[in-house]
Amino acid sequence: MLFDLHVHTRLSACSCLGLDQILLHARARGLDGVCLTDHDTMAAGRTLREGIQPDGLCVLLGMEYATPQGDFLLFGPFENMPTGLAADLLLPMVERAGGVAVAAHPFRTLRPAQERVIASGACRVVEGLNGRNSEQENRRVDLWLKRYPLSVCGGSDAHTLDELGRVATRFEQPIRDRRELIEALRTGACQGVNLGAVHAQ
Numbered sequence: 001m002l003f004d005l006h007v008h009t010r011l012s013a014c015s016c017l018g019l020d021q022i023l024l025h026a027r028a029r030g031l032d033g034v035c036l037t038d039h040d041t042m043a044a045g046r047t048l049r050e051g052i053q054p055d056g057l058c059v060l061l062g063m064e065y066a067t068p069q070g071d072f073l074l075f076g077p078f079e080n081m082p083t084g085l086a087a088d089l090l091l092p093m094v095e096r097a098g099g100v101a102v103a104a105h106p107f108r109t110l111r112p113a114q115e116r117v118i119a120s121g122a123c124r125v126v127e128g129l130n131g132r133n134s135e136q137e138n139r140r141v142d143l144w145l146k147r148y149p150l151s152v153c154g155g156s157d158a159h160t161l162d163e164l165g166r167v168a169t170r171f172e173q174p175i176r177d178r179r180e181l182i183e184a185l186r187t188g189a190c191q192g193v194n195l196g197a198v199h200a201q
């Protein structure tokens with residue numbers, strides 16, 4: 001199954017991608033699922049029925065949470081999570097709540113994640129492929145893969161329709177709800193894939 005794990009709707013100030021556009025075009029991009037990961041909010045759930053849509057697309061809610069130590073994609077019951085926590089506080093909370101955190105674009109020059117957070121074992125999943133990173137920024141994640149036991153996923157980080165699905169995560173098992181997504185990310189039954197070439201055809 002191919003999931004774009006990192007997509008921003010207009011609820012993120014930086015994005016001009018409408019939820020309606022995502023729902024309309026995701027299947028045609030070859031995606032089986034999309035995770036909505038707006039900045040510090042899961043409010044997309046107010047206008048969406050989470051789960052399998054009439055066309056078979058699985059839409060799940062998460063968020064991209066900003067900490068001083070880096071951005072993390074969070075999946076779990078975090079609708080009421082206070083914003084602005086430090087990673088040292090946030091990541092154990094995510095774990096206790098049965099969720100999962102993904103270090104987003106960890107080597108992006110402008111918003112990197114601190115290696116000590118990864119070294120501590122508090123976050124065990126990294127976004128090895130991010131659609132808005134440079135190739136070099138993505139490749140640097142390999143350094144961490146050599147040093148730490150990490151699961152790797154990918155997401156487009158789409159802010160426009162053009163970017164939707166350029167990068168995705170391939171899961172070995174079907175993902176039908178948040179719980180299955182969290183389990184697959186935790187166990188590492190996934191890999192990041194670059195679909196950009198497919199779009200170019």
Ligand SMILES: [Zn+2]
Pocket residue numbers: 064071104105111
């Ligand atoms: Zn980010």
Ligand SMILES: [Zn+2]
Pocket residue numbers: 006008064157
């Ligand atoms: Zn993002």
